[in-house]
Amino acid sequence: MKLKTLKTLVTLTVLAGMFASCRKSQHPEPTIPSQPSPPASVTYLNFNNKEVRFNGSFGADLDNDGEKDFFVYTLLVGDPLLKADYRQFLFGTSLSAELPISESEEVPMMEKGAPISANLFTGYNWYNVASIIMAKKVITMAETHWEGKWKTAAHRFLPLRINSKGKNYYGWVEVSFSTHDEKVTLHGAALSTMPETGLVTGQIAD
Secondary structure, three states, X not given: OOOOHHHHHHHHHHHHHHHOOOOOOOOOOOEOOOOOOOOOOEEEEEEEEEEEEOOOEEEEOOOOOOOOOEEEEEEEEEEOOOOEEEEEEEEEEOOOEEEEEOOXXXXXXXXXXXXEOOOOOEOOEEEEOOEEEEEEEEEEOOOEEEEOOOOOOOOXXXXXXXXXXXXXXXXXXXXXXXOOOOEEEEEEEEEEOXXXXXXXXXXXXX
């Protein structure tokens, strides 16, 4: 198996400045609340089941300020010691967008109807210019398999928030993942139009 280590190092160097996240302090095991969140006025973007396959990427501007707030992209990482290649599918945010990230470098994978607002995610801290590995294909000389929390996601919701003029606007992105087709599917996203106000995953109208 041919390992593309040189190409990987160059790519990692470029992406490190865009999506490097801070080291995190110790936190308790993350939990996600089940209590309802107050309704909010939202802006909804329909991505029409946009597919991102390996070597592809996609980004979206949720608050219509002319800058993309999140990105889905892929990365090939070669490990010469383990003689393995990793085809990674990642989710990253911009300078103004934040993800709730746990000590284990995970974000909540939420079902429809779950609340999103401030101080609801015990064990998570919010970070901007962040990135998480959604899933990765591990290729070795002996076998091939998939790893990652989102590898079986079917219409699941990833929470985020955008900071604008010192105020937070909460939102979500709806995604699915197929290991068989090796792709991420982006269904849509929503963002509250009211600062510091929660919303519910799957909510696309008042």
